Amino acid sequence: MNTPHEIAEKRMELSALFANATEQLKNILTFKPAVWSELRKGVKSDKAADRMCEASEDGIKEMRLRLSMKSMEKEMSACRTMLEVLTIEAKNII
Numbered sequence: 777m778n779t780p781h782e783i784a785e786k787r788m789e790l791s792a793l794f795a796n797a798t799e800q801l802k803n804i805l806t807f808k809p810a811v812w813s814e815l816r817k818g819v820k821s822d823k824a825a826d827r828m829c830e831a832s833e834d835g836i837k838e839m840r841l842r843l844s845m846k847s848m849e850k851e852m853s854a855c856r857t858m859l860e861v862l863t864i865e866a867k868n869i870i
Contacts, residue, residue: 783858815828
């Protein structure tokens with residue numbers, strides 16, 4: 777089992793990764809409207825433009841970032857829960 781210090785460090789690392797992923801996602805989303813608008817000119821429907829946007833390199837990167845961020849959130853939550861349990865055990869409350 778990991779020590780509380782190791783778990784806290786892991787949570788901090790995940791937080792830093794999450795912040796980095798958020799910055800990357802922000803950069804993608806900043807240009808997405810302009811890219812989508814250009815793609816929309818070449819197709820007959822919004823849905824077709826959406827699919828083209830999602831299939832682009834940035835669209836795939838956006839999807840991967842969102843999934844990674846969701847995973848990081850779950851891991852950070854698990855770390856927080858484990859720290860709470862260890863705190864309770866250390867206080868001998870259970």
